[in-house]
Amino acid sequence: xxxxxxxxxxxxxxxxxxxxxxPEVLSSALPGTQSLNQVSESxxxxxxxxxxxxxxxxxxxxxxxxxxxPPESYTxxxxxxxxxxxxxxxxxxxxxxxxxxxxxMKYEGDVQIGGKLASVGQRMLETVSKxxxxxxxxxxxxxxQARKTAEAEGREVEYTPPSETEFAMxxxxxxxxEVFSPQHRTVWVVVAVAIVSVAIGFWLGRRK
Amino acid sequence: MTDAQxxxxxxxxxxxxxxxxxxxxxxxxxxxxxxxxDMLHAAFLRSDYAHARVRSIDxxxxxxxxxVVAVYTAEDMGDFWRPGPLIVPPxxxxxxxxxxxxxxxxxxxDKARHIGDPLxxxxxxxxxxxxxxxxxxxxxxxxLEAVVDLEKALEPDAPLVYDDLDSNLAAHVxxxxxxxxxxxxxxxxxxxxxxxxxRGAAAALENRGVVAAWDAKSQQLTVWxxxxxxxxxxxxxxxxxxxxxxxxxxxxxxxGGGFGPKIMMDQPEEVxxxxxxxxxxxxxxxxxxxxxxxxxxxxxxGQIHDAEIAVTRDGRILGLRDVFLHDTGAYDPYGLTxxxxxxxxxxxxxxxxxxxxxxxxxFTNKMIVTPVRGAGRPQGIFVMERMLDLAAKELGMDRTxxxxxNYIPPDAFPYRHVVIDQAFAELIFDSGDYEPALDKAMTxxxxxxxxxxxxxxxxxxxxxxxxGIVSFVETTGVGPYEGARVTVESSGKVSVVTGVGTQGQxxxxxxxxxxxxxxxxxxxxxxxxxxxxAQFHWGTGTFASRGAVVAGNAVNCAASNVRTKVLKLAxxxxxxxxxxxELADGQVRVADIPEQAISLGELAVLANPLxxxxxxxxxxxxxxxxxxxxxxxxxxxxxxxxxxxVDPETMLVEIQRLVxxxxxxxxxxxxxxxxxxxxxxxxxxxxxxxxxxxxxENGQLLNASFMDYLLxxxxxxxxxxxxxxxxxxxxxxxxxxxxxxxAGALPVPAAFAQAVEDALADYGIEILETPLxxxxxxxxxxxxxxxxx
Numbered sequence: 001x002x003x004x005x006x007x008x009x010x011x012x013x014x015x016x017x018x019x020x021x022x023p024e025v026l027s028s029a030l031p032g033t034q035s036l037n038q039v040s041e042s043x044x045x046x047x048x049x050x051x052x053x054x055x056x057x058x059x060x061x062x063x064x065x066x067x068x069x070p071p072e073s074y075t076x077x078x079x080x081x082x083x084x085x086x087x088x089x090x091x092x093x094x095x096x097x098x099x100x101x102x103x104x105m106k107y108e109g110d111v112q113i114g115g116k117l118a119s120v121g122q123r124m125l126e127t128v129s130k131x132x133x134x135x136x137x138x139x140x141x142x143x144x145q146a147r148k149t150a151e152a153e154g155r156e157v158e159y160t161p162p163s164e165t166e167f168a169m170x171x172x173x174x175x176x177x178e179v180f181s182p183q184h185r186t187v188w189v190v191v192a193v194a195i196v197s198v199a200i201g202f203w204l205g206r207r208k
Numbered sequence: 209m210t211d212a213q214x215x216x217x218x219x220x221x222x223x224x225x226x227x228x229x230x231x232x233x234x235x236x237x238x239x240x241x242x243x244x245x246d247m248l249h250a251a252f253l254r255s256d257y258a259h260a261r262v263r264s265i266d267x268x269x270x271x272x273x274x275x276v277v278a279v280y281t282a283e284d285m286g287d288f289w290r291p292g293p294l295i296v297p298p299x300x301x302x303x304x305x306x307x308x309x310x311x312x313x314x315x316x317x318d319k320a321r322h323i324g325d326p327l328x329x330x331x332x333x334x335x336x337x338x339x340x341x342x343x344x345x346x347x348x349x350x351x352l353e354a355v356v357d358l359e360k361a362l363e364p365d366a367p368l369v370y371d372d373l374d375s376n377l378a379a380h381v382x383x384x385x386x387x388x389x390x391x392x393x394x395x396x397x398x399x400x401x402x403x404x405x406x407r408g409a410a411a412a413l414e415n416r417g418v419v420a421a422w423d424a425k426s427q428q429l430t431v432w433x434x435x436x437x438x439x440x441x442x443x444x445x446x447x448x449x450x451x452x453x454x455x456x457x458x459x460x461x462x463x464g465g466g467f468g469p470k471i472m473m474d475q476p477e478e479v480x481x482x483x484x485x486x487x488x489x490x491x492x493x494x495x496x497x498x499x500x501x502x503x504x505x506x507x508x509x510g511q512i513h514d515a516e517i518a519v520t521r522d523g524r525i526l527g528l529r530d531v532f533l534h535d536t537g538a539y540d541p542y543g544l545t546x547x548x549x550x551x552x553x554x555x556x557x558x559x560x561x562x563x564x565x566x567x568x569x570x571f572t573n574k575m576i577v578t579p580v581r582g583a584g585r586p587q588g589i590f591v592m593e594r595m596l597d598l599a600a601k602e603l604g605m606d607r608t609x610x611x612x613x614n615y616i617p618p619d620a621f622p623y624r625h626v627v628i629d630q631a632f633a634e635l636i637f638d639s640g641d642y643e644p645a646l647d648k649a650m651t652x653x654x655x656x657x658x659x660x661x662x663x664x665x666x667x668x669x670x671x672x673x674x675x676g677i678v679s680f681v682e683t684t685g686v687g688p689y690e691g692a693r694v695t696v697e698s699s700g701k702v703s704v705v706t707g708v709g710t711q712g713q714x715x716x717x718x719x720x721x722x723x724x725x726x727x728x729x730x731x732x733x734x735x736x737x738x739x740x741x742a743q744f745h746w747g748t749g750t751f752a753s754r755g756a757v758v759a760g761n762a763v764n765c766a767a768s769n770v771r772t773k774v775l776k777l778a779x780x781x782x783x784x785x786x787x788x789x790e791l792a793d794g795q796v797r798v799a800d801i802p803e804q805a806i807s808l809g810e811l812a813v814l815a816n817p818l819x820x821x822x823x824x825x826x827x828x829x830x831x832x833x834x835x836x837x838x839x840x841x842x843x844x845x846x847x848x849x850x851x852x853x854v855d856p857e858t859m860l861v862e863i864q865r866l867v868x869x870x871x872x873x874x875x876x877x878x879x880x881x882x883x884x885x886x887x888x889x890x891x892x893x894x895x896x897x898x899x900x901x902x903x904x905e906n907g908q909l910l911n912a913s914f915m916d917y918l919l920x921x922x923x924x925x926x927x928x929x930x931x932x933x934x935x936x937x938x939x940x941x942x943x944x945x946x947x948x949x950x951a952g953a954l955p956v957p958a959a960f961a962q963a964v965e966d967a968l969a970d971y972g973i974e975i976l977e978t979p980l981x982x983x984x985x986x987x988x989x990x991x992x993x994x995x996x997x
Contacts, residue, residue, distance in 0.1 A: 054913075057343070083343040085256050088351070112906050114323070115256030119912035120499055 003091065004108035007137040011144045013097040016105070017071030019144050034058070042066060050084060053124035055116050057083035071095060076109075085115020105137075135162070135170055216725025219943075222879040223731055227462075227716040236462040239417035239432045240495050247419070248277055250481055250494040251338035253328040253345050254503060255320030258573035258907025259367070261350040262316055265328055270344035275337035278488060279345070280480070281328045282315040288483055289314055292474035293444060296543035298379065299632040306380040308373055311541040312576060314476045319352070321369055321538035322575050323909060324503030326476045331484050331492060354573040354907035358512055358533045361570045369538060369571040378540050379569035383551060385626035386562035388518070391527035395518035399598045404977040405587050405957075407510040407535070408899035410580045411919055412711075414464025415496035416505060418478055420485035429456045431482050434463050435739075436471040437749030439707050442741040444474040445482050453745070456482075460739030466711035467891075468579040469506040471751045472541070477504075502912035507901060508546060508580035510535035511587050515554075517595040518562075523603055523610040527562030530554050530591060534569045537576040544569065545630045546577060546584035549683070552629040553588030553954070557642050557681045557845060558614040565627065573907040581891055582953040583752065584630075585682060590978060593678040593958035597965070598974070607962070608650060611679055615642040629841070630752075631686045637843040640871070641936045642679065648869035648932045649677060649847035658851065672856055673864075674967025676959035677849040684844050684872070684947025685757025685940075689837030691746045692759065694723055694766040696774070696830035698816075700794050700809030701733045704767075707747025708759045709739030713949065714880040718756055719763045721876055722943070726767035727774065728791030729808065746835070753844075753947025756876055761836040761941045768942075769832035774808065777815055777830070781806055842938035842946040846870040848889075848955040850926070852963040859982035859989070861897060861964055866926040868955075871934040873946035881948050882931055888952020889929060893920045895953065896960035900979045 009016045032049040039045050044063045050056060061080035068074045073094045080087045089111030096104040113125070121128075139161050146159030162170070230236045255262075267279040282289050291311045298307040315326045328345055332338035353367040360366055361376040369376050392398060419432040429451060435441050435458070442458040449456075463470065477494050485492040496504065513532040519525055534547040551565045600610040616623045618641045625635035650656070658675050666673045692706040704723055708715070720734035737743050747759070775786040778796035782789070782804055790799045797805030808830070816829045851865040868885060875881050891899075898918040902910045911917045937944025957978040964985070965975050973992045977984075 081256075112908075114258075114906065114908050116499065118904070118908040118910060119323070119503065120915075122910045123916050 003089070003111055004106075005133065006107075007105045008098070009103045009105060009141050009144055010101070011103060011148060012101060013071050013095050013103045015144060015148065016095055016103045019140060019147065050082070052084075052117060052121035052128050055084045055121040059084070083116075084121070085113065085117035087114075087117070088112045131170065218721035218724045218731050219876055220874070221721070221877065223717055223721055223877055225714050225717040225880070226720055226732065226734075226736070227714070231462065238414060238462050238464065239419060239434050242419040242432045242493070244419070244421055244491040247491040247493055248331050248333065248488065249335040249338050250477075250484065250492055251330050251332070251335060251342055252326045252477065252494075252500070252504070253330070253342045253347070254500070255316065255323055255325040255327055257320055257349055257351050258323050258354040258356070259352040259369070260320045261318065261352060262320055262327065263348040263350055265348075266346040267328055269346070270330055270341040273337065273341045273344055275333040276330060276341045277333065277490075278331045278484065279328060279341065280315075280331075280484065282313075282317040285314060285483070288448065289317070290448075292479070292541055294543060295473050295541050296545050298544050299548070299628050301628045301632060302381055302383060304382065306377070307544065308370075308378050308540075310370060310378070310539050310571070312475060312539045314479050320349070322573050323907060324500070324575060325538065326504070329480050329484070331488065335495075354905070356572055356574065356903055356905055356907050358510070358535050358570050358572065361572055362533075362568065369573060376571040377568055378536050378571045379544055379547075380567070381544065381547070381551075382566040383627040384564050385560070386527065388527040388529050388562045388564035391562035392518045392529075395526050396521040397599060397602050398516060398518045399595060399602060400514070400516040401595070401598065401976055403513040403515055403591050403594060405509050405511045405513075405590060406977070406979060407507050407577075407901040408580070408895055408979070409502060409507050409901060409917060410467035410469045410505065411899070411917070412465030412467050412470070415498060415501045416470065416475075416477065417493075417495040418481040419491065419493045420482040421491040422486045422489055424489055427455055429482060429486060431456065431458045433458055433460055433478060434470055435460050435478070435749075436466040436709050436711060436751055437473055438709050438739045438741055439745055439747050440473050440749065441478060442745070445479070448474070448479055449483065449486060457740070457742045459741075460709035463709065463711040466709075466750060467581045468508065468583060468751065470711065471749055472506055472578055498914065499912050502901075502917070503575065503909060506576045506578040506580075507537070508577050508583070509587065509895070510577060511547075511550065513587070513591050515591050515595055517599055519599045519603070521603065523599070523605050523613045525558055525560050525614050527564070528554065528560055528592070528595070529564045531566045534567050535572055535574065535577055536569045537572055537574045539576045540569065540571070541576065542578040546579055548628070548630040549584030550588040551627055552625065552635045552683060553585040553681065554592050555625050555627075555635075556589055556592045557616060557640070557679045558592070559616045559620065559623075560614075563627065574903055575909075579751065581888065581950050583950065585950065586892070586895060586954045586957060589678070589680045589954050590958045590961070593955070594961060594976065597962050608646060608655065608677060612643060612646060615646075615679075616640065618642075629683060631683070631841055633840055635683070636840050637681070638840065638938050638940050639936050640681075640843060640845050641934070642845055645845060645847045645869040645871055645934050646679065648934065649849045649867055652867040652869065652930055652932055653677065653849035653851065653865060655849070672854040672967040673851060674854070674963045674965065674969070675849065675851050676961070676963030676966065677847065678955050678958040678962060679847050680845070680951070680955035682753060682844045682947065682951050682954055683841035684753035684949075685838055685842045685945075686752045686754055687758070687837045688748065689835050690748065690754075690759040690762045691744065691833060691835040692719075692763040692766045693744060693831065693833040694763065694770045696727065696770060696808050696812045698809050698812045700729070700807050700812070701735060702727060702729055703735050703737070704763060705737040705740070705743040706759050706763060707741075707744045708750045708755055711750065713750065713755050714877065714883070715755060715759070718760060718876045718880055722760060722764050723767045726764065726771050727808065729794045733794065753949035753951070755947070755949070757842055757938075757941060757945050757947050758836055758838060760876065760945055761943055762834060764943055765834035765836050766832045769834055770830055773815070773830050773832065774811060777811055778806060781811065781814060836941065838940045840940065842873060842940050844870070844872040844946040844948060844951055845936075846951060846955065848959045850959050850963050852960070852967055854964060854967040854985075856968070859985040861960075861985070863893065863926040863960075865928075865930070867930040867932070868952070869932040869934060870948070870951060871936050871946075872948040872951065873938045874935060874944040875933055876943075876945060878933060881933070884948045885931055885952045886929055888950060888954075889956055890920055890925060891953040892956025893924065893960070894918075895979055896957045897980050898924065900981065
């Protein structure tokens with residue numbers, strides 16, 4: 001399954017790159033993340049709880065980062081497996097300076113989904129993944145704004161990401177048919193999003 | 209029809225079903241109702257990958273979970289691990305046949321070959337614990353590229369489902385009648401098309417289930433199993449466990465639908481549950497859930513045909529050439545039954561002098577393909593009927609006329625089709641009279657009225673209505689044989705036991721009707737037992753529309769023997785010649801002197817005396833066991849017609865009318881036959897527009913739930929199904945019966961395609977695939993529009 005999409009951050013490319021260096025911010029952008037561990041220079045392992053319609057369970061994921069070109073691009077190879085099934089994919093993330101103080105994130109990749117997640121969760125996958133992508137990226141952008149405000153005012157960053165419940169409620173709302181803004185109409189698959197996002201976190205964790 | 213039936217009260221009547229009071233009041237036993245003390249529960253770990261090497265399976269954590277009694281993998285089975293039987297070997301009569309047998313295995317040892325392939329089984333105190341423990345098992349997979357596409361599977365660089373084979377070719381068969389190439393030279397019109405038929409599920413209401421209990425003190429194993437073939441299963445389990453066949457009792461109780469997959473023998477669960485029950489010396493139960501049914505129970509259809517028909521200007525078929533690929537999935541335990549049926553049914557009801565048919569069976573990383581109600585026949589019918597529609601269009605001929613001109617004429621029976629069919633014998637149609645059925649269906653649907661008046665009027669209103677009318681044949685009642693034992697008990701009631709199992713076919717009534725007429729008793733006084741190997745242990749099972757034909761005639765033979773015994777004994781007791789006696793109202797009486805009578809019960813007591821001497825060479829009791837094996841298939845026939853309306857905005861299709869003129873020989877019970885036809889038609893409607901299993905390029909099944917796999921609902925069925933019965937008795941059995949179990953499923957996709965094409969005539973589409981869906985229909989219409997522009 002092919003995946004691609006775009007998201008505009010209200011910040012410079014360096015700021016976004018900096019943001020996605022912060023694993024705590026990233027893992028909070030996707031509630032359900034249980035652990036992140038670096039196992040080698042470019043390899044990370046983590047666990048996350050997933051729920052897609054009737055299918056839920058713990059996923060164990062592995063991420064390998066390669067081809068880093070700061071602050072422009074990087075490639076991820078992700079693999080996750082658990083009782084609900086498995087996901088395996090590669091993704092390429094690119095940050096483009098738009099010259100107006102905003103940064104365009106472009107992502108594309110290919111993912112295979114298998115097991116119960118594919119066979120029973122199929123009809124929910126697209127909506128749930130769209131919803132999670134939208135929320136994950138919006139949360140990141142809000143974290144970025146909070147960080148910028150704090151910097152400008154010279155105080156501690158005060159930002160509380162949405163709780164797992166709020167996040168789940170939002171997914172449910174989207175599933176119930178709330179529309180997405182056109183810029184988020186991307187065919188993302190939830191696991192890929194989750195793992196890719198967690199992966200960004202792993203990758204950042206190592207830069208700290 | 210036999211003499212007793214001609215004069216009897218029951219055969220041919222709409223007798224309400226003997227089994228229904230029990231079914232309707234919850235007094236019928238199903239496998240999941242079996243609840244035994246100390247019973248354990250099994251859950252299976254199934255592969256998430258369609259194709260993967262299994263490097264290791266770590267079950268240590270699962271074994272330590274509280275409540276888990278045992279966890280087994282292939283390794284733990286030791287010598288008990290062995291591939292299952294080749295249920296149907298390839299027919300030896302076909303020359304040059306290639307067949308690679310790869311039968312189903314109990315649990316994966318080296319490679320998982322489809323999603324759902326069993327890897328391990330957990331036995332625990334409850335199903336909840338067993339399922340939780342599945343999550344404790346760690347499997348180290350090496351994912352391999354999956355073989356999914358039928359054509360790519362045969363390309364030289366395709367990954368191999370079986371590493372020891374040179375390719376994914378499972379079988380290759382060529383059969384010929386006459387000389388197609390020569391016939392083609394003579395043809396005025398030759399039409400060639402590619403036709404694609406996709407997969408569906410059997411989707412029985414009741415999933416599979418097995419309960420096994422080992423009694424160590426009596427050394428007896430009892431297995432309750434949702435099987436269509438209790439006796440072969442018993443023999444298989446006994447052989448596998450090294451027990452005598454008489455130590456194993458298989459009970460196939462009431463079953464909520466079979467439809468084919470439950471004929472499969474020695475499936476992993478069926479072998480492992482009894483094995484574990486003996487090993488643990490505790491009863492073990494496994495009930496399949498719906499998702500497991502989608503990935504663990506066999507499926508069918510899935511063929512790609514390159515068909516060519518050669519016809520004369522006046523619509524006579526000179527020949528048919530059909531070369532097709534058949535998807536067998538990951539294993540081929542059921543041999544070639546399905547593609548052979550396709551080969552024989554592509555000829556359908558027509559006098560086709562020249563036929564070239566060739567198929568390749570292909571291994572893929574998908575669920576195993578075995579017969580599902582229809583068993584290859586709908587594919588053959590779809591191909592021939594579509595080709596005839598195209599030919600009629602090309603010739604400017606009425607679609608019913610081209611069929612009429614090619615029907616096998618009534619005086620040509622028995623008609624030799626020359627090719628070898630699934631019964632391993634030459635395909636010979638025993639009997640038939642096709643034109644009256646066509647006329648009847650045309651009258652019922654109002655064919656000419658619809659085309660001349662109704663359709664033009666509705667079209668003028670901007671409505672898209674169309675008519676479809678197609679023929680079909682069904683080879684039914686294959687051998688080898690079935691048996692039955694009929695006993696008059698001292699109460700005067702009659703007991704009938706037979707080896708076949710029952711999955712809703714009404715055997716408790718149809719068989720009782722046959723016996724009641726033979727012995728002159730009330731149909732409610734005939735108690736039928738099916739599917740219990742302790743009561744009858746010879747036979748094969750319920751499949752291939754053979755219950756009424758093969759088991760029905762065995763019951764009839766045994767009842768007829770009992771009748772002979774009754775008459776012989778009564779003649780002595782009543783001091784009257786046999787030919788003056790009649791059996792009625794549970795008595796034997798002298799026809800002219802009704803008061804000179806003896807009840808069957810009293811006669812049964814006399815036939816089994818407690819004292820005195822019996823005559824040498826006689827058998828005790830009023831009982832007989834007999835068997836029936838038909839030489840070849842009894843061929844049923846029918847014509848289906850439907851009127852549909854298509855909404856061009858949504859591409860939803862509404863079936864407004866559905867009629868069938870059907871001939872299954874002597875009808876034992878028209879109400880039961882109607883029910884069978886209704887069920888078959890509903891599957892046919894599913895195969896036309898709803899039921900499609902969607903596999904992705906990695907062999908993942910994407911719609912393994914009833915949220916996504918669509919069955920036709922009651923609201924998708926036409927408001928009324930109109931059935932016309934015709935009776936051309938089969939000369940192959942004393943009752944003249946033919947099977948009907950699969951009939952309805954065969955013609956519907958072809959009729960539906962024709963009707964939709966007709967409804968959308970202004971778009972100029974050609975439908976060369978089944979099943980359709982609203983979105984697929986939209987794509988076909990768009991493609992046709994694009995081609996025009």
